[in-house]
Amino acid sequence: NAGVTQTPKFRILKIGQSMTLQCAQDMNHNYMYWYRQDPGMGLKLIYYSVGAGITDKGEVPNGYNVSRSTTEDFPLRLELAAPSQTSVYFCASSYGGDPTGELFFGEGSRLTVL
């Protein structure tokens, strides 16, 4: 099992550009999440999904969009990138109906917006 796989690992964007961060998991987990981690801060929840076709906003959803067409994939879309979106993004998944149980994280995608 690869677990949670994120691509790309690093990316530099110009202000106003758009991009998609990819996330895939092979553990057949129902729940998937996107977090961002700013320096010296804890992780903040951007969006989450409880299953294919179902997504919901987390704590900091503005400037992002998600979709969940399959159980395995949960891409995060950044539209009109801004310097405030410079961060490390983590995708995570968990099994079953308890999102506060064990989360399995990917290795992160470091995004810089200049």
Add this chain to the structure above:
Amino acid sequence: LAKTTQPISMDSYEGQEVNITCSHNNIATNDYITWYQQFPSQGPRFIIQGYKTKVTNEVASLFIPADRKSSTLSLPRGSLSDTAVYYCLVGGWVNTGGFKTIFGAGTRLFVKA
């Protein structure tokens, strides 16, 4: 809204017990307390979770007092490989729908030889 507060950093020595405390004064009835470990350039990794009293697994113990306003992660015998950042997470379902996960800012633990 629940907020978690942790010490920014702490040092310990190999073989010594390590205790990291997290304050979460506004914890809700539905909230669980979870601790994660993170190494540089990696995602956080689950250590332990509890709701109240004491929980122990093969790597750590978690102590939660009766009022649940704080929790203490205990590593019984610190090793050099425990040098990492440790995050306290408070989270649970919200009565209005959905759920919340509130991470602390993390405690950077440095275990010395």
